[in-house]
Amino acid sequence: DGGITQSPKYLFRKEGQNVTLSCEQNLNHDAMYWYRQDPGQGLRLIYYSQIVNDFQKGDIAEGYSVSREKKESFPLTVTSAQKNPTAFYLCASSHLQGRGSTEAFFGQGTRLTVV
Amino acid sequence: QKEVEQDPGPLSVPEGAIVSLNCTYSNSAFQYFMWYRQYSRKGPELLMYTYSSGNKEDGRFTAQVDKSSKYISLFIRDSQPSDSATYLCAMSARPNQAGTALIFGKGTTLSVSS
Numbered sequence: 001d002g003g004i005t006q007s008p009k010y011l012f013r014k015e016g017q018n019v020t021l022s023c024e025q026n027l028n029h030d031a032m033y034w035y036r037q038d039p040g041q042g043l044r045l046i047y048y049s050q051i052v053n054d055f056q057k058g059d060i061a062e063g064y065s066v067s068r069e070k071k072e073s074f075p076l077t078v079t080s081a082q083k084n085p086t087a088f089y090l091c092a093s094s095h096l097q098g099r100g101s102t103e104a105f106f107g108q109g110t111r112l113t114v115v
Numbered sequence: 116q117k118e119v120e121q122d123p124g125p126l127s128v129p130e131g132a133i134v135s136l137n138c139t140y141s142n143s144a145f146q147y148f149m150w151y152r153q154y155s156r157k158g159p160e161l162l163m164y165t166y167s168s169g170n171k172e173d174g175r176f177t178a179q180v181d182k183s184s185k186y187i188s189l190f191i192r193d194s195q196p197s198d199s200a201t202y203l204c205a206m207s208a209r210p211n212q213a214g215t216a217l218i219f220g221k222g223t224t225l226s227v228s229s
Contacts, residue, residue, distance in 0.1 A: 006158075035219075042121075042203070042219050042221035043219040090159070092217075103147075103164045104149075104161075104205070106151075106159045107158050108157055108158045109157065111156070
C-alpha cells in the first residue's frame with residue numbers, strides 16, 4: 001500500500017538532546033513537509049522540500065533541521081536549540097503544483113515529549 | 116489578519132443534523148482548497164479537494180468555494196457519531212506563486228451525539 005510512514009509514534013527527549021523523527025513515503029511525491037501541531041494552534045509549517053537536496057524554511061524553523069538525500073525520505077531533527085519541543089509532529093507529501101493534484105497526504109504523526 | 120480563519124468551536128450537534136463548517140481567507144491567490152478530518156492523536160486524512168470556485172459532492176459531504184467572498188464551506192448531511200473529529204481547512208496558491216506549502220486553519224472540533 002502507498003502511504004507515508006512516520007516513526008516512532010511516541011518519542012521522549014531529555015533536555016539538551018537532539019532527536020530525529022523519521023518520515024518515509026512511497027507515493028512518488030516530489031514535495032514533502034513537516035508541520036507541528038499544538039493544542040489550539042492548528043498546523044504550523046516547519047520545513048518543506050520540493051526536490052532532493054533542497055529544502056526551505058517554514059514559519060517556525062528555528063531549532064529544527066532537515067535533510068532530503070532521497071526522494072522518499074525527509075527526516076526532521078529537533079535540536080537542543082528548540083526551547084519548547086513538546087508537540088505533535090506531522091509529515092506530509094504531495095505532488096508539486098503543475099504535476100498533478102496538490103493535496104497533501106499525512107502520516108500518523110509522532111508525539112514528542114520532553115522529560 | 117491571519118491568512119486563514121476558522122472558528123475552533125467546539126460544535127455539538129445531534130445525530131442526523133446537517134453540519135456546516137466554514138473558513139475565510141485573505142489571500143486572493145489561493146486556488147486549491149481542501150478539507151481534512153483529524154481524529155484524536157491521528158494524522159489528518161483528506162476529505163475533499165476542490166480547485167477554484169464551485170461545489171463538489173462526495174456522499175454525505177459537500178464542499179463549496181466562493182472565491183469572490185474568500186469563503187469556503189464543508190457541509191455534512193445526516194451526521195453520525197463517527198463524524199466526531201476536528202475538521203481542518205487548507206489552501207494553497209497558484210503554481211506561479213512563491214511557496215507551495217498548504218496553509219491551514221486552526222480546525223473546528225465537531226461532536227455528534229447519538
